[in-house]
Amino acid sequence: MAKPAFDNQKYLELQSTYIKERIAAFDNKLYLEFGGKLFDDEHAARVLPGFKPDSKLKMLLKLKEQAEIIIAINAADIAKNKLRGDLGITYDVEVLRLIDAFRSVGLYVGSVVITQYENQSAALKFRTLLQKQGIKSYVHYKIAGYPNDVQKIVSDAGYGKNEYIVTQRPLVIVTAPGPGSGKMATCLSQLYQEFRQGVKAGYAKFETFPVWNLPLKHPVNLAYEAATVDLNDVNMIDPLHLEAYGKTAVNYNRDVEIFPVLKAIMERISGNCPYKSPTDMGVNQAGFCINDDELCRKAGRDEIIRRYYQTAEAVMRGNLAPESLAKIKLLLSQAGASTADRKVVQAALDKAETAKTNAMAIELADGTVVCGRRTSLLDAPAACLLNALKALGNIADEIPLISPQVIEPVAELKTGCLGNNNPMLHVDEVLLALAISAASNKVSRQALQLLPQLRNTEAHSTVIPGAMDRNILHKLGINVTNEAQFRTKKLYH
Template identity: 60%
Template sequence: MKKGFDNEKYLQMQSSHIRERINQFDNKLYLEFGGKLFDDYHASRVLPGFQPDSKLRMLKQLADQAEIIIVISAEDIEKNKIRGDLGITYDSDVLRLMDVYREHGLYVGSVVITKYSGQESATLFKNRLEKLGIRVYRHYVIPGYPSNVPLIVSEDGYGKNDYIETSRPLVVITAPGPGSGKMAVCLSQLYHEHKRGISAGYAKFETFPIWNIPLKHPVNLAYEAATADLNDVNMIDPFHLEAYGKTTVNYNRDVEIFPVLNAMFQRIYGESPYKSPTDMGVNMAGNCICDNDACIEASCQEIIRRYYASLRRLLIGACSDAEVDKIEMLMNQVGVTVHDRPVVDAALNREKETGAPAAALQLHDGRIVTGKTSNLLGASAALLLNALKELAEIPHECHVISPEAIEPIQKLKTQYLGSKNPRLHTDEVLIALSVSAATNETAQLALNQLPKLKGCQAHTSVMVGSVDMKQFKKLSIQATFEAKYEKDAAL
């Protein structure tokens, strides 16, 4: 993929801009981090050149000034809320995040449990953290939040929350997922700091929407597609336009809550430091786009991928028609259809030729490889083998795994493990390939090509099982799937 984003420039500009914002206040800034602090694969897909760990690397440049507070809602603990991308509960993710930050030399100061009202599961989690030597604070439900500003900004509102003890100028507020209460934690701390004579500041760091590119730029529309389930809508920031006469982009939730935030700032400080939601942001990503056309193309492809993901969610009953309709509208706005994704037609045409489910993958040089369903292999497994052989320049007719090696695996699946489907999944075919590689140089050559699949595009003509879906993800293949089931599928 052609580079469209200057990552090194971004790291330098972003860290410098945050330092400037710290200095605007009383050497104390509470920085709300929206989205993912690391593993930001959406940003890396729509801004080619953006590294998934860019925000983490940027924070490492500020490591001597920064500490991290992780926020989790007691309601999410009670509901055992799951992170969709990782399949783990929010409380487990808090522990994972702490380990990751510490491994990178970042200081994790404490954990805050928000919306606390004595939930037993939240109390047990608090006790567990404290036994691990982690400081835990509780913030409570405030009646009338966020509209009852006089109550919220009072001793009976934020005043009842635990004061979080911090020791560094930059306090990064992050969470396992949305709705955890990061902003409320920041504002509660501003109230408590003000009582202690410290004029602390608040800022927000979210990569998307990018405030200084056009409203309907495909990069911003790709963000709308990514948040279609939340019904986020990008919009011109009316407060910024009125205050400065400049057009900037924000999104509906920040614009809607700004009058309330402004009232809170005025009640805490006596006056608000900001005139618009855009003022609160510190995102420099828009200044680091170095090839606009490359970012447009990448974003259009991301919208198509999001469309297929929503079709899948609709098929399994995980979303409504409205989510799919919204992404269809976004595709119309950027002027693309599913046929602008080359692997789609390749997979569907292969299915027509063979009369069975098929798959296609586009290599980085543009070549397209296909895979068909056979008695031995599913279409996705065949696709992986064909792609590896193509990369290794191994003739198609050459077997890198002998049928004799596949047969015992099929016997194990059907006779001993109770599977009705004898065909190998992607994980099983890779294991068979690795076993063959021990005695077969050609198989080893094919296996060596696996890293080259990272970032490749793939499509299957039917829905695949969870095993194949996870394997595509582990290989960092950006795969989409037709939202239809194989009639005789037995996973």
């Protein structure tokens, strides 16, 4: 595990205090557009070693008595069953998951707003579902000429046509299942409605990346560009901030491009805009909590390399244009990184060449690299996982971690009752078999107890892992990359 380079406790205190100050700067009513992931922000944890994946959630818990949450979802995304790629669930299902997750930690979810609403049948059906579950919902309509026709937007025919979302608390967090859900439009619509009722509410934006007070080409900021290559986000010096204050701050193209329009909308709503630049709108304090810049630079370079392999696979599958991979290569060059820096890549490729089959390599926390190959009974990720546990526990290679009395009936079940073509076990099946063996075998029990030590290790596969293998390795906290090559020549994967 990388040494902490980020002071997480300082972040929790500094960030929550700064948001309280921003609430007080307005009429004790702040609409906070929340970008990125509130739960499981693993990207931030990887590029800022010491940042906890649930840091933003814990920060909000410090404000939970003042905060309520609105979840925005685009009606068009409901209609087309848009998927959240990392979880494989549709955006409407993700809204329900988020509500459960927020409630489970004591955060108050006030309502759901369906944006870009045009009486879509799927959106109506979803609203009915919310009503049956006792969840308040509102609709915001599509506005012709948005976002440039400011006069129409800030009028009874624009924001005034939207349903006013009733809120109860000073801090209103507007979040969403993914990008393009209408978070900013929801915040500004509410500002318009609040001002009509005499409440001088405010708007701010909370996004961790790019880190505004790190250099433009800092690997942590370049890693953000790599992570958003599908959105074609580009980091840039905020020209408006530089002009207003004579100070350099980093932002990204979409915020810079939309700011003049946003400023005009806010001026029309309230008579003035409290911000001189898009950076002013932000409340992110993460950059002040870095205590080892060099470690963060290395972590940023490592992340860009991982994103290179993810992008290569997406391009191969036809999910991204080849230009995306060219951009990642440019980011690698700008960060001074290379795929050769990732030790597990060459180790896995060498193992595959020697064994003449698929292989995987895992780099443990102490730098030891362990390999595994596909066999008649184990797929490469499963074999590599078992070898890594043996290395962690100093268990001799010839000692089996799983009893043959356990493997044999599982293999027979797969080929017999379940109709699989071969008895080869995958990662999930190996872990279940290991757990069963642990009941009667102390070595198996020892290996099972070592699984947490695999968190934050690095791995590389010479082929694309199966969906279940990838999911289990992710749950174990292993950062897996792979070559953009299918396991077989079959057309269906």
